[in-house]
Amino acid sequence: MRQDSLFDDVPTPSNIRRIDEDRLTTLKNQIRHHDHLYYVKDHPEISDGEYDRLFRELLDLEQKYPDLITADSPSQRVGAPPLGELGKVPHERPMLSLDSLMEPEEVLAFDQRVKRELGTDQITYTVEPKFDGLSVELVYDQGLFVRGATRGDGAVGEDVTINLRTIRTLPLQLQTDRYPDHLVMRGEVYMRLSDFHALNRRMTERGDDAFANPRNAAAGSLRQLDSHITASRPLVVTCYEVMAMTGPLPSTHWDELERLAEWGLPVPTLRRQCETIDQVLAFHRETQEQRDHLPYEIDGIVVKVNRVDWQTQLGMKSRSPRWAMAFKFPPRKEITEIQDIAISVGRTGTLTPLALLKPVEVGGVTISRATLHNADEVARKDVRVGDTVRVERAGDVIPAIAERIPIPDQIRHEPFQMPDCCPICGSAVAREGAYVYCTGQAACPAQLKGAIEHFASKTALNIDGLGKKTVAQLVDQGLVKDLSDLYRLNQEQLLKLEGFAERSSALLLEAIARSKAVPLERFLMGLGIRQVGQHIAKVLAREFGSLDAIMAADHDRFQAIREIGPEISDSLVSYFQEQSNRRVIDQLQQLGVSIMASRSSQGQTPLPFSGKSFVFTGGLVSLSRDEATALVERLGATVSSSVGKKTTYVVAGSEAGSKLDQARKLGVQILDEEGFKNLLNASGPL
Ligand code: IVH
Secondary structure, eight states: OHHHHHHHHSOOHHHHHHHHHHHHHHHHHHHHHHHIIIIISSOOOSOHHHHHHHHHHHHHHHHHOGGGOOTTOGGGGGOOOOOSSOOEEEOSSOOOOOOEEOSHHHHHHHHHHHHHHHTOSOOOEEEEEEEOSEEEEEEEETTEEEEEEEOTTSSEEEBOHHHHTTOTTSOSBOSSSOSOSEEEEEEEEEEOHHHHHHHHHHHHHTTOOOOSSHHHHHHHHHTOSSHHHHHTSOEEEEEEEEEEESSOOOSBHHHHHHHHHHTTOOOOSSOEEESSHHHHHHHHHHHHHHGGGSSSOEEEEEEEESBHHHHHHHOBOSSSBSSEEEEEOOOSEEEEEEEEEEEEEOTTOBEEEEEEEEEEEETTEEEEEEEOOSHHHHHHHTOOTTOEEEEEOOTTSOOEEEEEOOOTTOOOOOOOOOOSBOTTTOOBEEEETTEEEETTGGGSHHHHHHHHHHHHSTTTTOOTTOOHHHHHHHHHTTSOSSGGGGGGOOHHHHHTSTTOOHHHHHHHHHHHHHTTEEEHHHHHHHTTOTTOOHHHHHHHHHHHOSHHHHHHOOHHHHHTSTTOOHHHHHHHHHHHHOHHHHHHHHHHHHTTOEEESOGGGGTOOOOTTTTOEEEEESBOSSSOHHHHHHHHHHTTOEEESSOOTTOOEEEEOBTOOHHHHHHHHHTOEEEOHHHHHHHHHHTOOO
16 A cells, blocks of 8 residues: 555656646636636636736646647637638527517517417516627537537528637636536627727727727627637627527526526626516616616617517517517617818827718717728728718717718719828828828927827826816917926916916916826826826836836836737837937926825825725716726725725626625625715815
């Protein structure tokens, strides 16, 4: 016996392999667990660094033993070799579409029919958002994700299994061991609006075409032959229908969703059971009101008879079920005419063509202009002055021109051309890929105005009362020629501006003076360095601790930071190399701007929220997440993305998700929007 165990301890190749194999299994389970906490629950328990270490170890072991790589390994999310074409797969069940209803009367008629056919007045409906993405079939065998396909023609779709594996919200292995042997589901793949905008920015900066809307972006990203591209795109998935499963079926749609959630699958958080059709109409109304505040696009609600036996009894038509329907929102696409194409100059000097439209109402908002992004985009869409176009509005996005509508026999204007000089200051323009820049920098009033507005904005120096109109006057009257001039302004000068009196000018000067004590990350953000937004500014502040250290850093030093790639480090280096930028920073400091490494180290009187920490979840109606964050940070609080024992408040807006559950579990105080506002008001003047 003793001899045996001694033998066991000898590191023979097979022993080592067995130990590595066990470690690999542990790593896979740990990473899966942390993926679920991070991507689905939105509640990470380990740092990014620790996660990276686990992942690295997994990759190393898999490289050592390629035969141990399994389909459910988290490493398989990063992409597989490119395909020649997407394969075709027959669906296990036909993927039906839904009848679309637009009017409440049609919904009442649907309810009447359902009641008549079932012979009862007691119908419960489950209602949920109609996600505006693309529909997919998802198959799990023995809890393992084995196949996924697009809808295709409803009978046969395209095999996008390896692409779907890259989506972090989709579990490769179901949780708990009570899942069915075989599970076929339907869900929607889509892109969150903020991710869509960021992706479009990246695409256009690289000179690629922007996607017209989040749905196209999701479809284009999922139907890639190279899954590495899909892996680099921020897709999410939500499951909303069981198409087939072994074992006992849940008796209602609601229970189906609950069951899916138990297995770790993402399901619609914004769902409700309605006992009456009036409650369905109310959900439609409420959801439509929330629509512009949701982080993703929806184009209506889906209404489903809750009881599964009644669904079976109602059956289906040739292409749609008779127990469900889509109750759509009014379309956000309308047709109008391009009256002119103007050029706007942004704070970084980019010249952007802007279509001036004959005003048209799109989804309740009057649209009179739409960005055309850049010259390539104008050429690709082939839009000219006088053309008839379809405009659309995706969420809170600046409206975009979806397409030109050709009118037969119409005589068209000449194609649009970008100007050779800046329409604001007359400086020559420079070209960089699809982009055209004004070379005037601070000498260009448009760039200077943009730079000052950005510097004064809430997330930067937060100078109250320094809005667009005032900035325009300060620049146009020659009072401010660079950022440092803000701190040279006096009351006499302000009084000469339109709309300024004793009190308003005193208030503005006070606000400017207050902004002099500024945390490093806000100052960095305020400088308006290309590619340096709030997040990167925070990373830099945390990493370097002082502006001097940042200004002294070189390319390699910046790139050694995980979040910083070559483009950002290029941008930082060239910004700080520019003498005029260094001069302005120097002047700002001489005029009393004091850049603080961290608020707490300055020994100031404690702010009302000092020591408190906030977590925001769901959408707020009266202010954006950024504004709410800026507000509480200004009052001394910290804001975190996950709820922990040390969280003081969780502010839950509409569609609050798992963070709310976590707050309840940990007994953290939960505030709704009203409660949050009361708390802010109680903290004194902001
Ligand atoms: S249920 C048999 N639920 O809307 C019913 N569909 O034609 C299957 N969609 O392409 C669909 N959100 O992809 C259902 N919560 C939801 C949905 C939803 C979006 C899509 C679906 C389909 C289209 C309707």
